[in-house]
Amino acid sequence: MKLTLCLLVTALLLGPASCKKQEPGLPNIILISADDLGWSDLGCYGSEVQTPHIDRLAQQGMRFTQFHNTSKCFPSRACLLTGLYAQQSGYDRSFRQPLKNAVTLGEVLREAGYITLWSGKHHGLENPVYRGFDHYYGLKDGACNYFNPGEQRPSEGAPARKGLPGKKINREWCIDSLLLMPYTPEAKDFYTTDYFTEYALKWLEEYRDDERPLFLYMAYTAPHDPLMAWPEDIRKYAGVYDAGYEKIRTERYIRQLESGLIDSTYRLSNPLFPPWDSIPGEMKKEEIRRMEVYAAMIDRLDQNIGKVLEKLKETGREENTLILFVSDNGASAEVVQIGDDYGEIGSMTRWSSLEGRWANVSNTPFRYYKNYSYEGGINTPLIAWWPGKIGAGSFSRFPGHFIDIMATLVDVTGAPYPAEYNGQVILPMAGESLLPAFHGEPVTRLNPLFWEWQHGQAVRQGDWKLVRHGTEHDWDLYHVTSDPTECINLAPDNPRRVGEMEQLFLSWKSEAGGQ
Numbered sequence: 007m008k009l010t011l012c013l014l015v016t017a018l019l020l021g022p023a024s025c026k027k028q029e030p031g032l033p034n035i036i037l038i039s040a041d042d043l044g045w046s047d048l049g050c051y052g053s054e055v056q057t058p059h060i061d062r063l064a065q066q067g068m069r070f071t072q073f074h075n076t077s078k079c080f081p082s083r084a085c086l087l088t089g090l091y092a093q094q095s096g097y098d099r100s101f102r103q104p105l106k107n108a109v110t111l112g113e114v115l116r117e118a119g120y121i122t123l124w125s126g127k128h129h130g131l132e133n134p135v136y137r138g139f140d141h142y143y144g145l146k147d148g149a150c151n152y153f154n155p156g157e158q159r160p161s162e163g164a165p166a167r168k169g170l171p172g173k174k175i176n177r178e179w180c181i182d183s184l185l186l187m188p189y190t191p192e193a194k195d196f197y198t199t200d201y202f203t204e205y206a207l208k209w210l211e212e213y214r215d216d217e218r219p220l221f222l223y224m225a226y227t228a229p230h231d232p233l234m235a236w237p238e239d240i241r242k243y244a245g246v247y248d249a250g251y252e253k254i255r256t257e258r259y260i261r262q263l264e265s266g267l268i269d270s271t272y273r274l275s276n277p278l279f280p281p282w283d284s285i286p287g288e289m290k291k292e293e294i295r296r297m298e299v300y301a302a303m304i305d306r307l308d309q310n311i312g313k314v315l316e317k318l319k320e321t322g323r324e325e326n327t328l329i330l331f332v333s334d335n336g337a338s339a340e341v342v343q344i345g346d347d348y349g350e351i352g353s354m355t356r357w358s359s360l361e362g363r364w365a366n367v368s369n370t371p372f373r374y375y376k377n378y379s380y381e382g383g384i385n386t387p388l389i390a391w392w393p394g395k396i397g398a399g400s401f402s403r404f405p406g407h408f409i410d411i412m413a414t415l416v417d418v419t420g421a422p423y424p425a426e427y428n429g430q431v432i433l434p435m436a437g438e439s440l441l442p443a444f445h446g447e448p449v450t451r452l453n454p455l456f457w458e459w460q461h462g463q464a465v466r467q468g469d470w471k472l473v474r475h476g477t478e479h480d481w482d483l484y485h486v487t488s489d490p491t492e493c494i495n496l497a498p499d500n501p502r503r504v505g506e507m508e509q510l511f512l513s514w515k516s517e518a519g520g521q
Contacts, residue, residue, distance in 0.1 A: 032119070032219040032419055033392070034327040036314070037111070037411070039086065039223075040307060041079065041127060041230035042360075042376060043387070044337030044368025047304055051267060051387050052258040052370060054246060055301045059312035060389065063329060066398045067391030068444060069267060072490070073406040075335050077376055077383035078459045079148060080129040082334040082408055083225070087111055087130075089412020089435040091456065093518035098458065101130050101148070105137070107433045109424060111412060112138025115221045118421035123209050126202045126225030128180075135182050143205040145198070145227060146185070147177040152198045152227070152234040152303075153354035155179060156190025166232060166345035166357035197236065199228050199303070203310040207317050214321045219419075224314065228307040231342050231359035235302035235352050242305060243298040250282025250290075254297075255367045262371065266401065268490075275373045275382075275491045279363035292351065297364050299352040324393075328418060330411070331389040337368030338376040371491050379462030379473050380492055390444055402443045405466060407455050409437035417441045456514045465511040472497075472507040481508060 046052040050064035075082040080101040081092035088108035092098040095108040112122040116138050124134045126144045134142040145155065154165040155177050169175035179189030191201075206224060213220060247254060255277065262268045285293065311331075318324045339362030349355040360368070365375045372382035388406065390396055416423050417439035424432050442449045457464040457473075464473035469487040474480065481504050483497035497504050 031326075034220045034222075034318075034323050035115070035120075035415060035418070036222045036224065036318070036327060036329045037086075038311060038329065038331045039083070039126075039225045040304075040331075040333040041225075041227045042335060042338045043229060043304065043333035044365065044370075045333075045372060045382070045385050045387060046258045046262065046370040047229070047337065047368050048387055050265075050389070052262040052265070053304075054254065054257065055304045055308075056242070057304065057308040059308050059315055060331060063315075063331060063391040064389045066393070067329075067389055068396050068400040068402055070388035070390070070402045070404065070406060070443075071267060072403055072486075073332070073386055073388035074384045074455065074457075075333065075386045075408050076457060076459055077335045077379055077462055079127075079230070079334050081459055083127070083129050084108075085408035086332070086334075086411055089409055089416075089437050090433055091409060091436050091518050093458070093515070094433050094436065096519075097130070098519075104132050105130070107430060109427050109432055110134075110137045110139075111221065111223070111415060113427065114138070114412070114416065114421050114423060115419065116140070117424075118419050120219050120221045120419075121213055121216060122221050123206065124223040124225065125206045125209075126223070127227045128225065133180050133183065133185065135180075139223075141182060141205075141209055143181055144179070144202060144225065145177060146180050149227065149230055149232070150177040150179075150198065151232060151354060151357070153196060154190065155198070156188035159190065159192075159194075163349065163353075163355040164345075165354050168232070168342065168344055168357055197234075197306075199226055199306050199310050202226060203313055206314055210314075210317045210321050210323070220323060222314075224311075226307055226310075229300050229303040229360075231338070231340070232344075232357035233296060233299040233303065233351055233359065234354065235299050235306060237352075239302035239306050240298050240352055243301045246301065247294045247297040250285070250293075251279045251363055251367050252277065252282060255370050258367070258370045268371070271488055271490060272371050273489070273491050273493045274371045275493055278366040278374075293363065295351045296358065296360060297367075299358075300360050300364065300368075302352070327392070328395070329389075329391040331387065331391075332408070333386045335376045336372070336374075336378075336383045336385065337365040339365040339374075340376065373492055374475075377460060377462060378475055379457040379459070379464035380475070381490065383462065384457060384464070390440070392444065396444045397446055400446060404440070404443040404449050405451050405455065406440055406443070407437060409435075410440050411437070413437040414440040454510060454514070456511060456518070458515065463511065465507050465514070467507060467510065470503065470507065472504060472511065483507075 049057045050061040084097035151165040176188040342359040344357035369382035374380040374382040454467040
């Protein structure tokens with residue numbers, strides 16, 4: 007279905023837009039999420055990948071160094087959307103059920119007079135247009151082919167598609183209230199990152215003269231596997247990764263130190279990859295190609311964010327706008343290979359993943375990756391940009407979490423947060439507002455933070471973090487203000503603190519409803 011036809015269907019389904027005037031002083035809000043992006047994958051966080059538009063937001067705004075997700079896509083996105091732990095909303099184990107005891111950012115901000123728009127990935131059961139959003143376009147599922155999420159088109163190879171045993175291979179796609187499965191776009195220039203942006207640009211144009219404040223959620227799938235990118239973007243990174251894992255990782259670490267993002271307390275954790283010279287020649291070529299495509303996907307993501315920023319400026323909404331950029335978890339070490347015999351890495355017919363060696367580089371300087379509760383899995387870049395409200399080139403060491411986004415936007419907008427909504431009791435917000443941190447005020451977190459996804463478990467209380475991967479393993483204990491990369495395990499010397507923090511974790515798990 008072509009873009010123009012899709013938008014016509016959208017207009018017929020939703021009817022004319024409201025023209026309620028914007029409340030004085032309320033900012034526009036743009037929330038941007040990348041998918042499986044490592045902590046060091048942006049230029050402003052140390053990368054060699056070209057991300058000038060995101061870097062500009064960082065240079066003119068604030069970078070956080072201790073902001074966190076859940077280590078997994080759908081629990082993170084549920085936290086981001088609701089301000090509750092995923093255990094509280096029922097999204098700690100599966101995304102195949104409605105959110106419970108929760109309101110979404112769309113529901114809260116629409117009640118406050120906002121236009122609410124969402125383009126990109128949901129990774130949830132409910133269509134966002136029934137959970138507070140005026141428009142939704144995107145992948146309701148978890149991952150899909152970037153060039154063709156659906157079935158084979160004439161004169162093309164079969165698109166690589168990922169399915170679960172015994173499950174349908176088609177991924178769910180929505181255009182407002184329309185559910186499409188499969189979604190096979192006719193346009194040969196289709197690429198998910200580009201089309202998520204195209205819809206956002208159309209909406210910004212549609213509401214150009216509407217004086218209401220605008221909330222736009224851009225939930226990109228890049229650079230989550232499959233590794234797929236436009237050839238012209240891949241060519242930009244030819245030769246960049248020929249030197250291998252260690253050199254790229256060390257150079258990223260040095261840039262992080264030189265930029266002031268981190269200091270010497272951030273030790274470079276032990277590598278989780280073999281020496282580059284030990285990699286056989288053919289495998290080395292494939293590893294180089296893997297990272298070239300991954301970098302190209304991030305590059306294209308940045309290009310599209312640049313288009314949104316330009317449209318924001320063109321439509322006169324730039325001046326009073328808060329922009330937040332995050333990633334839903336650390337880079338992924340998962341190994342996925344589908345369609346090995348049908349094209350090279352980067353093409354529509356082959357589904358490949360980044361895998362662990364380069365994921366360790368992407369998460370520089372931290373340990374481990376997605377699915378782990380160590381910092382490599384849960385520490386996300388957070389960039390906050392708000393001209394005149396957030397100091398340019400500033401950093402925040404505040405230990406935050408996705409649950410804080412709801413509390414922050416309620417604080418910023420004065421939107422009422424309900425105790426009951428659509429007949430359901432709504433749990434109180436679990437997070438704390440980031441607004442004081444945006445203003446550069448010295449802030450101490452009032453409450454502990456908790457994590458549990460699959461084998462990963464953790465609790466952070468003040469300067470201390472207790473973490474493990476698998477209940478059969480002992481807990482590790484780190485003093486994360488002096489050892490933020492979790493290099494020195496202090497558990498053997500602090501059994502009492504370990505016991506107290508374990509009880510804190512178990513009490514939270516019981517109260518939050520975790521399984």
